[in-house]
Amino acid sequence: MAMKRIGILTLNGYYNYGNRLQNYAMQEVLKSLGFNVETILVDRNTANQERFTERLYNLRRNSPIQIYYKIYNRCLRYIYKDAIKKRTTIFKKFTSEYIQETNYSISRNYIPEDLSNQYDYFITGSDQVWNPSSLGGSSIYFLTFAEKQKRIAYAPSFGVSQIESEYIENYRKWISGMHKLSVREEDGARLINELTGREAPVLVDPTMLLTREKWLSIAKEPYNKPKGKYLLTYFLGGVPRKYIGQIKNIAKDNKLEVVNLAVISEKDTYITGPNEFIDYINSCSVFCTDSFHGVVFSMLLEKPFIIYKRNESSTPTFSRIDTLLDKFNLNSRRAENIKTTEEIFHIDYSHLPPILEAERKKSLDYLKESLNVKDEN
Numbered sequence: 466m467a468m469k470r471i472g473i474l475t476l477n478g479y480y481n482y483g484n485r486l487q488n489y490a491m492q493e494v495l496k497s498l499g500f501n502v503e504t505i506l507v508d509r510n511t512a513n514q515e516r517f518t519e520r521l522y523n524l525r526r527n528s529p530i531q532i533y534y535k536i537y538n539r540c541l542r543y544i545y546k547d548a549i550k551k552r553t554t555i556f557k558k559f560t561s562e563y564i565q566e567t568n569y570s571i572s573r574n575y576i577p578e579d580l581s582n583q584y585d586y587f588i589t590g591s592d593q594v595w596n597p598s599s600l601g602g603s604s605i606y607f608l609t610f611a612e613k614q615k616r617i618a619y620a621p622s623f624g625v626s627q628i629e630s631e632y633i634e635n636y637r638k639w640i641s642g643m644h645k646l647s648v649r650e651e652d653g654a655r656l657i658n659e660l661t662g663r664e665a666p667v668l669v670d671p672t673m674l675l676t677r678e679k680w681l682s683i684a685k686e687p688y689n690k691p692k693g694k695y696l697l698t699y700f701l702g703g704v705p706r707k708y709i710g711q712i713k714n715i716a717k718d719n720k721l722e723v724v725n726l727a728v729i730s731e732k733d734t735y736i737t738g739p740n741e742f743i744d745y746i747n748s749c750s751v752f753c754t755d756s757f758h759g760v761v762f763s764m765l766l767e768k769p770f771i772i773y774k775r776n777e778s779s780t781p782t783f784s785r786i787d788t789l790l791d792k793f794n795l796n797s798r799r800a801e802n803i804k805t806t807e808e809i810f811h812i813d814y815s816h817l818p819p820i821l822e823a824e825r826k827k828s829l830d831y832l833k834e835s836l837n838v839k840d841e842n
Contacts, residue, residue: 468501469585474606476592476599477506479556482742483758487591489563490671498838506570507605541729548732555738573603581611586836588617591649591670596624597632607639617835620649620668622785623656636660645835652784668828672761680765685740689733695722697749699759703728708773712753715809721750751809757785769812773800793820
């Protein structure tokens, strides 16, 4: 009997650690359940109208200071375009080695007529696939091209706390058309309930379904990793100016070298790939970040971390981090709650294993039920 096939739809970027690692994790979990798994490439930039809608939506939501930072970052990206190109190549190499992608892509303007017949199920998620700025008015990540019983959502994120009025009717229709629903944060569960009246379980990100040993098995040591102890930073968009002094003082007071993973001007570490990302976290003395997946891997690898609010957060995208810290009783790791050196470097993870075991079981039970997987015993 042939193995059943699953098509994953997620954001197919070659620049974000969390995106690549959650895609890999989702694939590996589904393979462990006995499925043949492919990630279906989605081209979100095919239609000019799609690009325009996405840009207009993003621009409307930005404050003047956010617009300034976007222009500034665009200038930086031009100046350091060679580093960006090299980093993208490394991310594509990781993808080709670890993720089975289709040799074709679909878009709002092109979906093969027989696509639904090629797979037994489709899974949308995790990542911010339901963020209106990711969709550009398209229903693709709600799997509307497939028969309803094949449409499954695994922990997708909206990335916003409210859906703007012009999107509400479409979102209500598209979400109602999903066969199985789950989300990644509490805000998402509330939105689904408000729009459709349906209850959606809040499940952990796919990266949390793989063990520490599994992640370390694909980790690779960076060629330029410090020989001594170091403080690691990973801030999406670079280290915010208001935190630089504090982070430098932590490093100076504790004789730590500082390694910045997302500072584009520091080319040697900026071109770090997903495999090295895992090793960098595993080997650091403390990890300073504003990243959801930064927190996830700190937890899985049991490393001290400090979580900072992002420049624009107050934004709703922080909801997923709030959900994560609440669920695993780690609010003590928020920057504003850490006052002493001891609190920086000493973290008690002894309470984590039973919570993680329960969350993994909850997620796997959801997948097994959604995919009609019967336990052998």
